[in-house]
Amino acid sequence: MASRSDSRLKAFQVLYGQSFAKAATLDELYAAFQSVPEDDGEDDAAEGADRAAPPPGGRKRGSSGSRYAWQLVEGVWSHWDELDETVKSHARNWRLDRMGRVELTVLRLALHEMRDREDIPTRVAIDEALNLLARFAMDDARPFVNGILHSAATAMGKSDMRAGAGNEAPGKET
Numbered sequence: 001m002a003s004r005s006d007s008r009l010k011a012f013q014v015l016y017g018q019s020f021a022k023a024a025t026l027d028e029l030y031a032a033f034q035s036v037p038e039d040d041g042e043d044d045a046a047e048g049a050d051r052a053a054p055p056p057g058g059r060k061r062g063s064s065g066s067r068y069a070w071q072l073v074e075g076v077w078s079h080w081d082e083l084d085e086t087v088k089s090h091a092r093n094w095r096l097d098r099m100g101r102v103e104l105t106v107l108r109l110a111l112h113e114m115r116d117r118e119d120i121p122t123r124v125a126i127d128e129a130l131n132l133l134a135r136f137a138m139d140d141a142r143p144f145v146n147g148i149l150h151s152a153a154t155a156m157g158k159s160d161m162r163a164g165a166g167n168e169a170p171g172k173e174t
Helices: 004-018 026-035 064-078 080-090 101-116 122-136 141-156
Strands: none
Touching (some): 026 064, 101 122, 122 141
């Protein structure tokens, strides 16, 4: 079974691709989602079909991990412009077109979880965003993204925004 971290990784990969060529329809988005293989540590091709995410408008099937990945992808895609507005309002002196696609994708994903997923504590969304950045971005991106996410969390009135011990971005005072 895929973990939520694995689901976020898959969602990040799909959404990063969307930053180059955004799907015009939910069916196109689902095709892009299906084209990214799951990396859940299992090497069982026979279960691949069973782990598929629910198709748009179709019945839900697959692992909870692939369903969660699809929910993230669909949620970010559906609220893309709103999430970008949130980023803009908390990124002082930065335009979206000056931000790296990795950083912007991570911001969209984390903000979606913070804003639209009541089952995810804000601190978890921030920690997971920083973990994705550690894997895919330059070290100097962590304080930048962490600052935007903390600013957004404060504006949303989130009380659980403090990052876990040891997971704060370098140079970020809490």
